[in-house]
Every structure is written in C-alpha cells, then in structure tokens.
Amino acid sequence: MLTTHTLGFPRIGSQRELKFAVEQFWRGEQDEAGLNATGRELRLRHWQWQHAAGLRFVAVGDFSYYDQILDTTVLLGAIPKRFGFDATQLSRSQYFELARGNAAQPACEMTKWFDTNYHFLKPEFDHDTRFDGGPQWLLDELQEATQAGFQAKVQLVGPLTLLKLARVQGIDALSLLPRLLPAYVRLLRQLAAEGCNWVQLDEPILGLDLDSHWLNAYAPVYRELAEAHPGILLTTYFSGVAEHAELLKSLPVAGLHLDAVRAPQQLGAFGDWPAGKVLSVGIVDGRNVWKTDLDAALDKLTPLYHRLGDNLWIGSSCSLLHVPVDLDQETRLAEEIKDGLSFAQQKLAELATLSRALCLGRSVCFQALEQNRAALTRYRTLPARNDAAVARRLANLPEIERGLSYGERALLQRERLKLPLLPTTTIGSFPQTNAIRAQRGAYKRGELSQADYTRAMQAEIAHAVSRQEALGLDVLVHGEAERSDMVDYFAEQLAGVAVCQHGWVQSYGSRCVKPPMIWGDVSRPVAMTVEWTRYAQSLTSLPMKGMLTGPVTLVQWAFVRDDKPRAEVANQMALALRDEVAELDAAGIAAIQIDEPAFREGLPLKRADWPAYLDWAVTAFKLSAAGSRPETQVHTHMCYSEFEDILPAIAAMDADVITIETSRSAMTLLDAFGDFRYPNEIGPGVYDIHSPRVPPVTEMTTLLEKALKVIPAERLWVNPDCGLKTRAWPETEAALINMLAATRQLRQRLAAGTAASLSAASVATAAHVHEGECCGPRGE
Numbered sequence: 001m002l003t004t005h006t007l008g009f010p011r012i013g014s015q016r017e018l019k020f021a022v023e024q025f026w027r028g029e030q031d032e033a034g035l036n037a038t039g040r041e042l043r044l045r046h047w048q049w050q051h052a053a054g055l056r057f058v059a060v061g062d063f064s065y066y067d068q069i070l071d072t073t074v075l076l077g078a079i080p081k082r083f084g085f086d087a088t089q090l091s092r093s094q095y096f097e098l099a100r101g102n103a104a105q106p107a108c109e110m111t112k113w114f115d116t117n118y119h120f121l122k123p124e125f126d127h128d129t130r131f132d133g134g135p136q137w138l139l140d141e142l143q144e145a146t147q148a149g150f151q152a153k154v155q156l157v158g159p160l161t162l163l164k165l166a167r168v169q170g171i172d173a174l175s176l177l178p179r180l181l182p183a184y185v186r187l188l189r190q191l192a193a194e195g196c197n198w199v200q201l202d203e204p205i206l207g208l209d210l211d212s213h214w215l216n217a218y219a220p221v222y223r224e225l226a227e228a229h230p231g232i233l234l235t236t237y238f239s240g241v242a243e244h245a246e247l248l249k250s251l252p253v254a255g256l257h258l259d260a261v262r263a264p265q266q267l268g269a270f271g272d273w274p275a276g277k278v279l280s281v282g283i284v285d286g287r288n289v290w291k292t293d294l295d296a297a298l299d300k301l302t303p304l305y306h307r308l309g310d311n312l313w314i315g316s317s318c319s320l321l322h323v324p325v326d327l328d329q330e331t332r333l334a335e336e337i338k339d340g341l342s343f344a345q346q347k348l349a350e351l352a353t354l355s356r357a358l359c360l361g362r363s364v365c366f367q368a369l370e371q372n373r374a375a376l377t378r379y380r381t382l383p384a385r386n387d388a389a390v391a392r393r394l395a396n397l398p399e400i401e402r403g404l405s406y407g408e409r410a411l412l413q414r415e416r417l418k419l420p421l422l423p424t425t426t427i428g429s430f431p432q433t434n435a436i437r438a439q440r441g442a443y444k445r446g447e448l449s450q451a452d453y454t455r456a457m458q459a460e461i462a463h464a465v466s467r468q469e470a471l472g473l474d475v476l477v478h479g480e481a482e483r484s485d486m487v488d489y490f491a492e493q494l495a496g497v498a499v500c501q502h503g504w505v506q507s508y509g510s511r512c513v514k515p516p517m518i519w520g521d522v523s524r525p526v527a528m529t530v531e532w533t534r535y536a537q538s539l540t541s542l543p544m545k546g547m548l549t550g551p552v553t554l555v556q557w558a559f560v561r562d563d564k565p566r567a568e569v570a571n572q573m574a575l576a577l578r579d580e581v582a583e584l585d586a587a588g589i590a591a592i593q594i595d596e597p598a599f600r601e602g603l604p605l606k607r608a609d610w611p612a613y614l615d616w617a618v619t620a621f622k623l624s625a626a627g628s629r630p631e632t633q634v635h636t637h638m639c640y641s642e643f644e645d646i647l648p649a650i651a652a653m654d655a656d657v658i659t660i661e662t663s664r665s666a667m668t669l670l671d672a673f674g675d676f677r678y679p680n681e682i683g684p685g686v687y688d689i690h691s692p693r694v695p696p697v698t699e700m701t702t703l704l705e706k707a708l709k710v711i712p713a714e715r716l717w718v719n720p721d722c723g724l725k726t727r728a729w730p731e732t733e734a735a736l737i738n739m740l741a742a743t744r745q746l747r748q749r750l751a752a753g754t755a756a757s758l759s760a761a762s763v764a765t766a767a768h769v770h771e772g773e774c775c776g777p778r779g780e
C-alpha cells in the first residue's frame with residue numbers, strides 16, 4: 001500500500017486527559033510518575049489509532065507536556081542560561097518553569113505559530129548559547145513506539161525554522177549554525193542507530209518570504225544533515241513553496257512534503273520531481289474540520305501516483321494538532337452537519353481509504369467512496385448554507401464610515417463620557433473562577449435552571465462592578481463571567497455556526513479552545529450581549545463598556561467553510577455584530593469594545609497576500625463598528641503585538657480607542673505608534689496579565705512616562721495588556737491598585753507640568769485633535 005502518515009497527531013487527548021494531568025501535577029496533586037503514565041498512555045493510544053487506521057507510520061515526537069518547540073530547544077540542550085538549569089538533568093518541574101516562569105525568572109516568550117491559534121515558546125539564543133547535553137526524551141519515546149511494534153517516523157522542527165523563530169540577542173541568528181548543526185547531526189545519528197528510518201524535519205518558514213541569506217543556508221545545512229540520516233523528509237506547510245522548487249529539488253534529502261490544501265497549485269512546480277525521491281502530498285486538511293472530498297482528492301493524486309508510484313506518500317497537510325480529536329464523541333451535533341465533518345481520528349481513515357483506492361482501484365473502496373460522496377452531497381445542499389436574507393444584505397452593504405471624523409467624534413464623546421485625563425479601564429474579562437465554570441457546567445448539564453444560572457452570573461457581574469468601583473476605575477466592564485470563551489459564547493448564539501461538546505484544540509500549554517464551525521450563512525437571531533450589559537450598566541453610574549468579539553477574530557478563531565471567500569464570511573459576521581452594536585448603542589451604552597486580538601495573526605504568510613487580507617479585515621471591522629452613533633466611543637483591543645508593519649491598516653480601522661499589549665516589549669511597540677503618529681486614542685498595556693506577578697507602581701509609572709513621550713496625554717489610556725480571565729482575584733486587585741496609583745501620580749505630574757507629555761510637540765498634536773483634524777497617514 002501507498003505510504004500514509006500524519007505530520008503529527010493532537011496530544012491533548014479526546015477527553016483533555018493531558019490538560020488535567022498536567023494541571024494536577026502543577027497543583028501538586030499528582031507526582032511525576034503519574035504524569036508520565038498519562039503521557040505514555042496517550043502516546044500509545046494515539047499510535048494505536050494511527051496503526052489501526054492503516055497508516056504506515058506512527059508519528060513520534062509530536063507529543064509534548066507543554067510545547068514541542070520548547071521540547072526541541074531542550075532536547076538540543078539550549079536552555080536559556082538565565083534559568084541556571086543543567087540540560088542533561090532537567091527535571092519535569094524545571095521544564096515547566098521554562099514554560100511558565102518561576103519566582104526568579106519570567107517564562108520564555110510565547111508567540112503564535114504562524115497563522116494559527118497555537119502558541120509556541122520562543123527559543124532564546126545568544127552569542128554563547130551551547131547546543132549540547134539535552135535529555136533523552138525523544139529516544140525514549142522512539143523506543144516506546146518500536147517496542148509496541150509500531151513503525152515510527154520521528155519529527156522535529158528543522159534547524160533553520162528553529163533559528164528563524166528564535167529570539168536572538170545581539171547577533172545574526174545564522175551565525176549560530178556552526179554550533180547548532182552538530183547537535184542536529186548527533187541527534188539524527190542517534191535516531192538512525194536506534195533503527196528509525198524516517199525523520200520529518202519541519203521547515204514551515206519556507207512558506208514565508210525568505211531572503212537569500214536564509215535560502216542559501218538550505219543547501220549546505222541539508223547536505224550535512226542528509227549525511228547524518230538517509231531518511232530525511234523535509235516538510236513544508238501553511239503556504240506554497242513553488243518559488244523554491246529548484247532549490248528543494250536539488251537538496252539531498254530523501255523526501256519533501258507539500259501542503260496541497262493551502263496551496264494546491266504548487267504541485268505543478270514539482271511536476272518533474274526527481275525519480276527515486278519521496279514526494280509527500282498533504283491532501284487531508286490539518287487546519288480545518290471539513291470532510292475530505294475523496295473523489296476530488298483521488299483525481300488530483302492519480303496522475304501523481306502513475307508517475308511516482310510508491311514514492312508518492314499521502315498525508316495530512318500539516319500536523320493534526322490544529323483540529324479536535326474525535327467527531328464520534330459529538331452526540332449533540334446535528335447529523336446533517338456531521339455529514340460535512342472530519343476530526344483527527346476521521347482524517348486517519350480518510351488517508352487509509354485514499355491509499356487503498358489509489359493502489360487497488362476505486363472499486364475496492366466503493367462503499368467508503370460512496371458514503372463520502374453521499375454525505376458531502378447532503379451537507380453541501382443544506383438550505384441554511386445559502387440564506388437569501390444574508391445574501392440580500394451582503395449585496396447591499398451599509399455605510400462603513402462612522403459619519404464624523406475621529407476628531408469630531410472625540411469632542412462629542414468627551415462631552416458624553418466626562419472622563420479624567422488618562423482614563424483607566426480593563427480589557428473585559430475578570431477572573432473565570434472555578435465557581436463560575438462549575439455553575440455553567442451545572443447549567444449545561446441541566447442541573448441548574450436558566451433562571452438560577454442567570455442569577456448566579458448576575459451576582460458575578462455585580463461583584464466585578466463593585467470591585468471596579470472600589471478600585472476607582474473610570475470605564476467599567478461587566479467581566480464576561482457568562483462567557484465560556486470570547487469566541488464560543490458568540491458562536492453558540494449565531495445562526496450558521498455550530499459548536500462542539502468536546503472539540504478541544506490546544507491553544508497553549510494546558511489551555512484549550514473549542515473553535516466553532518462556520519458551516520452556513522451567518523446571522524444573529526437574537527441579541528447576544530444586550531441584557532447582560534444593560535444589567536451591568538444598571539448597577540453603576542460610571543460608563544460600562546459593551547464587549548464584543550470582532551468579525552475578524554470570530555472568523556480567524558473558527559473553522560471556516562471553504563466554499564465561500566473568507567472576506568464574505570467576515571462580512572456576514574460583521575453584519576451580525578453591527579446589529580448588536582446598534583442595539584447596545586440604543587440601550588444607552590456609551591462605549592463599545594470590539595475585540596480583534598486575532599487581527600495580526602490572520603495575516604497571510606506571504607506579504608504579497610497582505611493587502612487583500614488587510615483590505616477585507618479592515619472593511620469587516622468598520623462594517624461592524626459603524627452601527628454606532630458618533631457620540632458612542634468604539635474601542636478595539638489587540639494583543640500579540642508586532643503591529644509595526646500594519647499600522648496604516650490599524651489606523652484605518654478608525655476605532656476611537658485601541659488597547660494593545662505592550663508591557664512585555666517594554667513599550668518599544670509604542671515607538672512605532674509614535675513614529676507613525678497614530679491618530680486616535682491608545683491604551684498601551686502597562687502590565688503583563690500572563691503571570692500572577694504584581695508589578696510595582698514605579699514599573700508602571702516608568703512605562704506611562706515612556707508612553708507620554710510618543711502619545712499626547714489627551715489621547716492616552718491606562719489599562720492592562722489583556723483580559724484578566726486567567727488570573728485569580730487577589731493578584732488582579734493588587735495589580736489594579738498599583739495601576740491606579742501609578743495613574744494618579746502621572747495625573748498629578750501632568751497637572752504640575754512636569755511630565756513628558758507637555759512637550760511642545762505633543763501639545764500641538766493634541767490641539768489638532770481637538771479641532772477635529774486627524775494627523776498621520778490613513779488608509780491602506
């Protein structure tokens with residue numbers, strides 16, 4: 001049979017077993033042996049599934065107790081010096097300290113894995129990083145798989161991708177190659193000696209716009225690696241690599257993997273793939289949950305099979321880490337929607353069927369193919385996939401501009417909100433305590449009535465409001481107690497969107513999300529947040545922010561139908577949100593925040609595709625926001641910084657206020673906002689919410705002083721980096737007390753004329769804004 005494989009299987013467990021075991025270990029409720037036992041059980045179970053489905057290889061090296069990139073760094077012995085750990089003796093607890101920080105050291109930096117919602121831990125390298133003496137984990141796992149009778153393909157992130165993604169201080173990352181390569185060579189030799197015939201080296205950076213400096217490194221690096229191991233499969237995914245076809249054909253590796261889902265057209269550039277080398281075609285979507293159209297896949301694969309024979313491999317387009325584990329667990333999903341779905345388990349079976357059909361002929365798999373065809377036909381013809389009312393609204397899009405310019409709106413909003421200089425606010429969520437989750441769990445299981453659940457959540461909202469009033473915040477939030485998640489909550493209420501019971505996907509460490517599935521045309525049958533917000537506002541005379549997740553983020557953090565352009569789906573989402581905005585506005589809510597934390601992450605891998613994305617993303621945001629009156633203040637929030645290169649688009653969104661994550665970068669991001677002369681109001685986060693650490697007042701005054709150098713006081717807000725849902729109340733209150741103390745100090749200095757902002761330049765800029773003019777470039 002043709003070789004079938006995945007580029008990795010989800011490790012979290014169909015019941016999130018790994019999450020619970022890891023969290024128990026952190027709480028001291030489980031020892032290392034117990035944690036290891038869960039890990040082993042999960043690995044064996046997942047290998048068993050892959051084997052039973054008929055895959056030739058099981059994936060080894062995709063397992064991790066926190067993050068597989070951190071594991072690679074550790075494996076190579078390249079632990080950041082600042083922790084003072086011995087790489088050869090690294091304990092499980094120390095491993096978690098790298099990921100989560102400890103009393104003395106902040107955690108390794110966490111950032112998004114390309115355009116996914118998965119976060120990896122950035123390797124930290126410097127001029128004297130050594131790559132030697134890591135632990136034996138990978139070899140142990142290989143042995144585990146071999147002893148259990150499986151054929152293993154080991155996977156590792158490739159050296160160039162590892163370097164490119166690393167935080168490298170003060171030196172050129174590539175200058176580390178002479179030290180890094182021998183470590184890979186050593187590891188590859190060990191794997192070969194252990195009888196591992198195939199090693200998958202992931203090089204997804206090949207899908208980015210790489211400069212020649214990096215591209216030129218591929219040939220010498222892979223020449224050396226190929227000498228160390230004869231079975232290297234170089235894997236690319238998330239984007240096409242056709243532009244590097246000549247280079248890739250010339251590398252001495254044994255095989256190459258291409259993502260034929262994201263970039264099917266690239267196969268053409270590999271039409272003359274050298275005989276004798278493996279070409280692995282990623283035909284089953286690792287980034288989405290839709291059933292593979294087996295007929296279409298076979299049409300595409302058949303000519304390749306005729307040419308390449310057994311050197312054609314078929315696999316998932318990328319690791320299955322990004323999709324939920326098992327569709328069969330979803331007992332409440334409508335059968336008609338399940339007709340269109342396939343999770344990790346089901347994708348294994350699809351690969352096996354494709355392989356059989358190619359080798360033995362379609363008639364041998366007649367039944368499986370017929371079932372696939374029938375299910376897809378039923379699913380594709382569901383009437384709700386094409387809603388005439390939605391189509392009419394799309395054909396007749398309403399105005400996306402707010403009517404007045406920012407400067408004019410700001411005057412009206414100042415009049416209405418009467419906020420002090422440097423207004424203080426938070427990003428939306430307050431701690432999601434176990435008590436809150438337990439109440440929601442009971443409600444979902446039918447053990448708590450809707451009325452009782454509503455009362456319980458109202459009590460949480462009242463608590464959050466009274467805490468904020470006591471702290472002295474200026475613009476309040478209701479705290480999002482009633483939301484399981486900022487995406488899931490909206491998805492549950494929108495037509496055309498389905499949510500799972502168990503469809504968990506790892507987001508970072510032990511944290512998971514349940515991405516909804518946008519399978520039909522999207523509309524809003526009923527108001528989603530208005531009652532909760534109205535209730536929260538009734539408790540206070542201070543302004544209460546309405547809190548919505550924006551259209552780009554709702555799309556980016558969902559599984560999106562692939563029969564309509566994302567731009568169109570985003571506009572459908574935006575129209576639904578626009579109605580919500582208008583209703584909040586009509587209910588007297590004076591400030592409405594439309595969160596877009598995934599705005600940056602949605603950027604395509606290739607810059608050439610950026611303008612089209614930014615164009616539809618900005619349009620969708622504006623479409624949702626323009627349902628408000630000019631005297632209503634529209635906020636947006638973005639975390640996951642690195643906005644430097646998309647500032648014009650962010651300005652073009654024209655939110656009255658943007659809150660951003662800046663504290664971890666010590667506000668360097670703000671320089672970019674300053675240089676660009678960001679025209680509207682801005683709240684640079686003054687403390688990191690990802691850690692329980694309570695920052696001292698002086699730390700925040702320093703950051704605010706810095707901010708005042710580039711943002712005039714009249715347009716500066718004070719807030720944390722992001723929502724507080726993952727924190728506990730004690731540290732939350734302590735940090736906010738300090739934040740408010742820092743704000744008071746700055747206000748006093750401003751009043752006394754001793755703060756930076758009263759420099760002539762910033763006063764002049766602020767004055768322009770008062771006159772209703774916007775400065776700085778706009779638009780894309």
Ligand SMILES: Nc1nc2c(c(=O)[nH]1)N[C@@H](CNc1ccc(C(=O)N[C@@H](CCC(=O)N[C@@H](CCC(=O)N[C@@H](CCC(=O)O)C(=O)O)C(=O)O)C(=O)O)cc1)CN2
Pocket residue numbers: 117437438439440441442483484485486487488507508510511512513514557726
């Ligand atoms: N979608 C999304 N993506 C995002 C973010 C985000 O907030 N949402 N933020 C960033 C990532 N940050 C994250 C921060 C926290 C969590 C997180 O805490 N996740 C929770 C699950 C949150 C959730 O949906 N909770 C539900 C279900 C909770 C649950 O497990 N319930 C139990 C039952 C509980 C009980 O009865 O006591 C069950 O289903 O088994 C709820 O509150 O209702 C977790 O892993 O534990 C995830 C991502 C980027 N990407």
Ligand SMILES: [Zn+2]
Pocket residue numbers: 427597637638639721722723
């Ligand atoms: Zn955020």
